[in-house]
Amino acid sequence: MYRYDEFDAQFVRERVTQFRYQVERRLAGELTEDEFKPLRLMNGLYLQLHAYMLRIAVPYGTLASRQLRKLAFIARKYDKGYGHFTTRTNMQFNWIKLVDVPDILAHLAEVEMHCIQTSGNCIRNVTADQFAGATDEEIEDPRPLSEIIRQWSSLHPEFVFLARKFKIAVGATEKDRAALLFHDMAVQVVKNAEGRVGYKVYAGGGMGRTPYIAQVMSEFVEREDILAYLEAVLRVYNQDSRRDNIHKQRIKILVNAIGVEEMRKRVDREFAEIKANGTLQLPQEELDRIAAYFAPPAFETLSDDEPTSLDPTFKTWYAQNVSRHRQPGYAIATISLKPVGGVPGDATAEQMEALADLLDEYGMAEIRVSHEQNLVLPHVRKKDLPAIYKRLKALHLATPNAGLVTDIIACPGLDYCDLANARSIPIAQDIAKRFENLDRQHDIGELKIKISGCINACGHHHAGHIGILGVDKKGVEYYQLQLGGSGAEDASIGDIMGPGFTAHDIGPAVERVIDAYLKLREKDERFLDTYRRVGMEPFKNMAYLEQMYAAH
Numbered sequence: 001m002y003r004y005d006e007f008d009a010q011f012v013r014e015r016v017t018q019f020r021y022q023v024e025r026r027l028a029g030e031l032t033e034d035e036f037k038p039l040r041l042m043n044g045l046y047l048q049l050h051a052y053m054l055r056i057a058v059p060y061g062t063l064a065s066r067q068l069r070k071l072a073f074i075a076r077k078y079d080k081g082y083g084h085f086t087t088r089t090n091m092q093f094n095w096i097k098l099v100d101v102p103d104i105l106a107h108l109a110e111v112e113m114h115c116i117q118t119s120g121n122c123i124r125n126v127t128a129d130q131f132a133g134a135t136d137e138e139i140e141d142p143r144p145l146s147e148i149i150r151q152w153s154s155l156h157p158e159f160v161f162l163a164r165k166f167k168i169a170v171g172a173t174e175k176d177r178a179a180l181l182f183h184d185m186a187v188q189v190v191k192n193a194e195g196r197v198g199y200k201v202y203a204g205g206g207m208g209r210t211p212y213i214a215q216v217m218s219e220f221v222e223r224e225d226i227l228a229y230l231e232a233v234l235r236v237y238n239q240d241s242r243r244d245n246i247h248k249q250r251i252k253i254l255v256n257a258i259g260v261e262e263m264r265k266r267v268d269r270e271f272a273e274i275k276a277n278g279t280l281q282l283p284q285e286e287l288d289r290i291a292a293y294f295a296p297p298a299f300e301t302l303s304d305d306e307p308t309s310l311d312p313t314f315k316t317w318y319a320q321n322v323s324r325h326r327q328p329g330y331a332i333a334t335i336s337l338k339p340v341g342g343v344p345g346d347a348t349a350e351q352m353e354a355l356a357d358l359l360d361e362y363g364m365a366e367i368r369v370s371h372e373q374n375l376v377l378p379h380v381r382k383k384d385l386p387a388i389y390k391r392l393k394a395l396h397l398a399t400p401n402a403g404l405v406t407d408i409i410a411c412p413g414l415d416y417c418d419l420a421n422a423r424s425i426p427i428a429q430d431i432a433k434r435f436e437n438l439d440r441q442h443d444i445g446e447l448k449i450k451i452s453g454c455i456n457a458c459g460h461h462h463a464g465h466i467g468i469l470g471v472d473k474k475g476v477e478y479y480q481l482q483l484g485g486s487g488a489e490d491a492s493i494g495d496i497m498g499p500g501f502t503a504h505d506i507g508p509a510v511e512r513v514i515d516a517y518l519k520l521r522e523k524d525e526r527f528l529d530t531y532r533r534v535g536m537e538p539f540k541n542m543a544y545l546e547q548m549y550a551a552h
Helices: 006-027 033-041 065-078 098-110 143-153 223-240 251-258 260-277 284-293 312-321 349-361 382-394 425-434 438-444 503-520 527-534 537-543 545-551
Strands: 045-047 052-056 082-085 091-096 168-171 185-191 197-203 215-221 322-324 330-335 346-348 367-369 375-381 449-452 466-473 476-483
Touching (some): 006 098, 033 045, 052 098, 065 082, 065 091, 065 349, 082 349, 091 098, 143 168, 143 284, 185 223, 197 223, 215 223, 215 260, 223 251, 223 260, 223 284, 251 260, 312 322, 312 330, 312 382, 346 349, 349 382, 375 382, 425 503, 438 503, 466 503, 476 503, 503 527, 503 537, 503 545, 527 537
Parallel strands (some): 168 185, 449 466
Antiparallel strands (some): 045 052, 082 091, 185 197, 322 330, 330 375, 367 375, 466 476
16 A cells, blocks of 8 residues: 655645644634634534544545554544544544644654545545455556545645535446446546557536536546546636535536536647646656555465355355455455444444454455445455454454445434434434344345435435435424435436435335335346336335325
């Protein structure tokens, strides 16, 4: 994984010193909250319902054991003993005191971590496929490019104060595990007809109040031109975006307003100008230098035999949470942060420390954070899986539900966030409890439920096979159902079913929708396939069944 050079280290240390002085001025009353707000946001610090929340960047979701230990240390010393992994692969601490923030940032700098540009109207943390560098499906590891984009976008003089936040994702497989098409901009590694590797670039995706799926800006950008092309897209957005209306400031609104063809023309003009000036050309030697940091571990020559265990539950976990690795004798293991009754995405200090020990003990260089709020061990020897499973089980981290109905994405909602209209966590816990039976989960198969506590869609409800949006109706929490969304390569925006359900009724309504699927499905059909085949009506009829009975 990438290691800071001297410039990186100095840059982060200077930011810590700068923000320490800003915090001291705020605590002394020399800065008002309005004056302090843009300063704290550029350092990942939010003021939420009960306390400050600090968001720590985990670029392209990659963490080393020493970094995981540092997060555990911060959770124990400065928070309430746990942290929350987000859909942008970041870590959030929700109970932070302002006076402690400079010391926390200094601790993070010791292990090459920071909170820079994890909030504010700037280019946010760059995300990537959590299986990067391990799956045999990819053309190449997308993380070197992700790192180059991180360096290019950090304190970029033109793009530090954009009209609104800007999110970028990078992928390198036909299978999309990074929700590329719901990003402001996305880069997909591709090969052209001559077999040359380059990049397909998308722009204009996003969720929130007005969700859109990203449009193709260029089918193929040469390697050396990728930063120039990304800069061209950002320039057009920065120049032409609406700054007079907070609801119309994202690039998705611009692309939709002027049309994709006009957007491409404007981007091409900027791109040609940047190219003519000879700036921002990415030398192959620089790409090679960064790629060297992401060289795969020294894989052993191992047999590819399936592991065996005396624990009868191991087989279930192995079948559901373990994926094929590109190297014989190795596997990719997903660690679910969705135990029934737990908070989706939360991990305790004890769990993080134990996972760091696991990495060191079994010779794994890193762990990944997925946008689905789980963790991933990317390079596991198959022969080690039974012992690792035993350790995970003792930590309550061995739930065999990756991709199933209880593997729910949920934002913190009204339990923490001052923007939320409704709670997300209790709804996720209730639904997970209803489907606790593993046999039932496996019978249902792949089904992605995603819950947001407000229209900002931090829980990605638009992209859920079943999406749930919390809304406020005269001070009462209601939940709107959406069906048919997907954040994968077959990206789609969910359809709104109808009137919302109360907190008491939303769980039973979800059960009835899934029961309808089980009756309607054909052989080997996922929930999403069945919905796309039969449409909303049969699901809607089942969901509102109790209300219809009550009305009569």
